[in-house]
Amino acid sequence: MKYQSILIKPLIFLTLLLGSMGCNTGTKKEGPKKIAVVISTLNNPWFVVLGESAAKRAKELGYEAQIFDSQNNSAKEAEHFDNIIAMGYSAILLNPTDADGSVLNVKRAKAAGIPTFCIDREINSRDAATTQLLSDSFTGCVKEGEYFVKQMHKKGNYVELLGLVGDNNTWNRSNGFHSVVDEFPGLKMVAQQSADFDRNKALDVMETIMQAHRDIDAVFCGNDAMALGAYQAVLAAGKADKIKIFGFDGSDDAIRSIADGKMAATVMQYPVLMSRKAAELADEYIKGRRDFDNRTPVEVDLVTPDNVSKFLPEK
Amino acid sequence: MNKTIKYILGIVAVLLVVYFSLDIENLQEHQAKTTKKTFDATEYAARFWEDGLPKSIAEATPVTTLLKSLEDNPQEAFKKYGRKLGISKTDYFMVKGAGTIQSVEDDYLELAINDNTNIRVATDFIFGNAVRDGSGQVDINTFLNMTDFNNVSVAIDKLVKEKVVSRLKKAAVPGKKIDFTGAAEIREDQINLDSLRVIPVQAIVSDGKTE
Numbered sequence: 333m334k335y336q337s338i339l340i341k342p343l344i345f346l347t348l349l350l351g352s353m354g355c356n357t358g359t360k361k362e363g364p365k366k367i368a369v370v371i372s373t374l375n376n377p378w379f380v381v382l383g384e385s386a387a388k389r390a391k392e393l394g395y396e397a398q399i400f401d402s403q404n405n406s407a408k409e410a411e412h413f414d415n416i417i418a419m420g421y422s423a424i425l426l427n428p429t430d431a432d433g434s435v436l437n438v439k440r441a442k443a444a445g446i447p448t449f450c451i452d453r454e455i456n457s458r459d460a461a462t463t464q465l466l467s468d469s470f471t472g473c474v475k476e477g478e479y480f481v482k483q484m485h486k487k488g489n490y491v492e493l494l495g496l497v498g499d500n501n502t503w504n505r506s507n508g509f510h511s512v513v514d515e516f517p518g519l520k521m522v523a524q525q526s527a528d529f530d531r532n533k534a535l536d537v538m539e540t541i542m543q544a545h546r547d548i549d550a551v552f553c554g555n556d557a558m559a560l561g562a563y564q565a566v567l568a569a570g571k572a573d574k575i576k577i578f579g580f581d582g583s584d585d586a587i588r589s590i591a592d593g594k595m596a597a598t599v600m601q602y603p604v605l606m607s608r609k610a611a612e613l614a615d616e617y618i619k620g621r622r623d624f625d626n627r628t629p630v631e632v633d634l635v636t637p638d639n640v641s642k643f644l645p646e647k
Numbered sequence: 648m649n650k651t652i653k654y655i656l657g658i659v660a661v662l663l664v665v666y667f668s669l670d671i672e673n674l675q676e677h678q679a680k681t682t683k684k685t686f687d688a689t690e691y692a693a694r695f696w697e698d699g700l701p702k703s704i705a706e707a708t709p710v711t712t713l714l715k716s717l718e719d720n721p722q723e724a725f726k727k728y729g730r731k732l733g734i735s736k737t738d739y740f741m742v743k744g745a746g747t748i749q750s751v752e753d754d755y756l757e758l759a760i761n762d763n764t765n766i767r768v769a770t771d772f773i774f775g776n777a778v779r780d781g782s783g784q785v786d787i788n789t790f791l792n793m794t795d796f797n798n799v800s801v802a803i804d805k806l807v808k809e810k811v812v813s814r815l816k817k818a819a820v821p822g823k824k825i826d827f828t829g830a831a832e833i834r835e836d837q838i839n840l841d842s843l844r845v846i847p848v849q850a851i852v853s854d855g856k857t858e
Contacts, residue, residue: 431792456792468733470797474775481772504793511801512774609734626788627796629733 473508534561
């Protein structure tokens with residue numbers, strides 16, 4: 333009996349010791365850190381490129397990366413943030429669904445110690461996100477506006493097709509364009525309507541506008557999808573030679589259209605550059621960097637028939 | 648009697664607590680107070696013009712120094728004299744100098760700053776961020792969103808047109824001398840020293856005797 337008790341005590345001690353060591357090794361176990369890529373919608377090729385480029389760069393930098401699709405729904409985005417916070421991600425690369433609606437999600441992540449890097453779309457906050465990488469849409473449209481004025485010889489009637497009215501990009505583009513064009517009284521905007529960045533909606537809207545206004549000289553569109561939709565409407569009306577079409581994005585189709593003389597100009601954005609840079613900044617944050625500007629504008633380029641050859645996609 | 652006094656004191660105490668816990672005010676006044684103050688870019692630009700811009704004017708690089716540096720070592724010139732925002736190949740420079748008007752064009756004045764060098768002082772198409780970003784006085788981190796930040800450029804450009812360009816256009820005649828300070832925009836991959844364009848924020852036109 334005495335012999336048994338002598339053995340039992342060290343055994344209990346050893347069991348507890350090993351158990352506690354097991355627990356310790358469990359918490360200290362370090363696999364690759366994880367970066368979440370939360371995208372407003374994967375229903376649009378532009379955002380697919382954005383998400384996949386960010387995830388690819390994060391993986392190249394040694395992280396596990398997972399893409400979450402918010403389906404253009406702030407509630408869905410909030411759910412993703414709940415899961416991301418619970419699952420202990422190290423950083424979030426976010427393409428937000430809503431400039432105001434997404435702020436709370438980013439703040440929750442920040443409170444949980446997870447930095448968020450916004451890509452392409454902006455949230456209305458000075459300090460919720462670590463930084464926001466945004467195409468300098470305003471400046472791009474200032475340059476496009478200047479080109480527009482020169483192409484129109486400072487006079488004529490034009491139509492503006494806006495993107496989603498709740499998206500800051502829509503207004504940055506529109507405001508940039510108008511900051512120039514409105515200074516020239518000979519240029520008259522005869523219609524301004526939203527076509528939600530959608531090619532088919534732009535086709536419908538442009539057809540309707542052309543029924544009411546027969547003397548249109550140009551169309552300024554908030555993205556290339558709408559510009560291509562507007563071009564279809566103009567072509568069907570037999571006015572492709574008369575009406576100049578201006579877009580924004582630098583999509584392959586738009587670049588080819590400029591080279592073929594169908595569109596007058598667009599502005600080239602760099603989604604791959606933005607996404608990769610966001611992943612790199614997240615990596616720098618994880619490694620200790622803290623001095624980030626709250627916004628990082630990314631320069632865009634005006635594409636016209638004069639320089640389109642530099643931008644033509646590889647066949 | 649004691650009980651009655653206790654009740655009265657109790658009621659008075661409760662009433663006092665309730666009175667000091669409440670703050671009654673007119674609903675409309677309250678709403679007006681709590682409504683988010685919207686950003687006023689015009690007001691911001693006016694303050695910039697009075698307080699921030701003079702510092703930039705004082706620190707502006709002589710345009711001949713910049714041009715020489717761009718010719719000798721462009722990378723060094725961009726690093727030393729330029730200001731860049733975010734990820735970009737475009738730098739903005741605050742420059743000063745003097746020259747003689749060679750010609751008055753639709754959009755600019757052609758100015759000879761020495762025997763070999765001409766620059767262009769813009770008198771139309773005053774747009775974009777050259778003055779805002781070239782000045783180094785407007786910090787992007789203090790803005791709620793890009794719309795506010797960009798509206799500052801629009802408002803500053805408006806001031807340039809009102810306060811500088813309108814008077815400059817009236818006074819500009821070939822042969823007259825201009826002392827100027829302004830902002831220039833140069834892309835790292837498209838350096839063209841033959842047609843440097845400066846948006847003026849200060850310009851004094853003289854015929855050599857009078858301003």
